[in-house]
Amino acid sequence: MVAPLDQAAPHATLEQDQRDAATATENSGRDHGAADIADADPGEAICAPGSAPSVTSRISVQKVCSLVGKFNKFKRDLVEEIGFGGMLGIKMLAKLNLKFSAWLMERVEVESSTLKIDEQRVLQIQDHDVQKVFSLPCGTRSICPDTTEPSAACKEFMRASAYLSKGAHSLKAAEAYLLRDDINADSSKVQIDCFKIAFVIFVVGHLLAPSTKHDYITIDFWAALNDISQIKEFNWCAYVLEHLNRAVGKLKTDIRNRNITVHLVGCHLFLQVFYLDNLDLGPLSKTKDHLPRISLFDYESVKKMIEVITSNVDGDTSFAGASVRPLPFNFAYRQYVLPQND
Structure with a gap:
């Protein structure tokens, strides 16, 4: 059920909803939403009795790590060639704290x-921060859904996906192409380009811009894939x-x-890494001289x-228990915004 807008509390927050739900749960001494969401598997829906809202997400670091772990050197080199080598170094994050992600997302001010x-x-978020976290291409060309006549590689990938009865928008079709044994030094240019196209579709759908749909991605970046040799030129x-x-x-x-149910989409993993990396956590803080940060x-x-x-405190969970790292480190990012004095 969804409360009408005019009946919703004007300052509703995730913590408030979870606190109210916990209070309403008979003989419950804990906040169900907070506890159950904390160790939610990527893509797993959590809905404990009395909890509201439940938080879910289809982001899956596991699937990306599992896939690239099966790549030989030749396939890894192909990923490096298109500027997505940062995806090869991601550690296996078996679970993501979705409550933490939601807390961070609530505090993002899009306008500024x-x-x-x-x-x-107040931490400024810019394109180059994403680049430092994931080592993705940060070129001068904008990615838009419009494209010219599909290239031979794009057409071949669509044909191969259709043959699998899944279609080009299927993440399983992309995965199947990436795991093909016949992608090697003897492969044709079209086959190599198809592999690169499939990889971008796979990591965007599972990690960089996951949606609410299972095994499905809206490919609004065909223009950036039409000429694989130019993929690094796009932002x-x-x-x-x-x-x-x-x-x-x-x-x-x-x-x-x-x-x-609150379903988290987008790359909220970036926010987790970016925020934690900018905090002064003593011995837990990561060394500053290493890229990609992820x-x-x-x-x-x-x-x-x-x-x-x-x-x-009183059912409200906060993740604000640390100060921002001092200036020398923060130059690794784009620096935080200093408060203005009147």
Whole structure:
């Protein structure tokens, strides 16, 4: 059920909804939403009795890691050639803290491109921040859905996907092509280009801009795939941020409407890494001289970092328990916005 807009609380938050639900749950001594969401598997729907809203997401680091772990050197080199080599170094994050992701997304201010924790901690988010986290191409050309006549490689990928009875929009079709044994040094240029196209579709659908649909991606970036030799010229970092900003708007609307289920889309993993990487967490903080940043974040260290910054007061869970790293480190990103003095 969705409460009408005029009946929704004007300042509704995820924490408030979860606190209210926990209070309404008979003989419950814990906040179901907070506890159950914390260790949610990517793509797994969590809906404990009395919890509202439940938080789900189809983002899956597991699928990306599992796939690239099967690549031989030749296939890994093909990924490097298109500028997506950062995807090869991602650690296996078996679970993502979806409550943490939702908390961060609530604090993104799209208009100013900032992550605002409070008046003193306001982090600017720019394309180059995404580049530092994932090492994606950050070229000068914008990615738009329009395209000219599809290239031979695009047509071949569509044909191969259709042969699998799944279609080019299917993530399983992309995965099947990527796992083909006949992609090697003897492969034709069209086959090689198809592999590269399939890889981009796979990582965008599972990690960089996941949607709400199972095994399906809306390919609004065909223009950037039409000439594989030019893929690095496009700004894939801006593309990731654009979809994340849309996801933020969707989340805030869902919370305002008090939807029973809040489905996180967009690359909220970026927000987790970006935020944690900018905090001063002592020995848990990552070394600053390493790119891409995502390769430093394994499951256990992420879990410990989140535990350190988490507090729970009267049912409200906060992840604001640390200060921002000092200036020398933050130059690795684009720096935080200093509060203005009147």
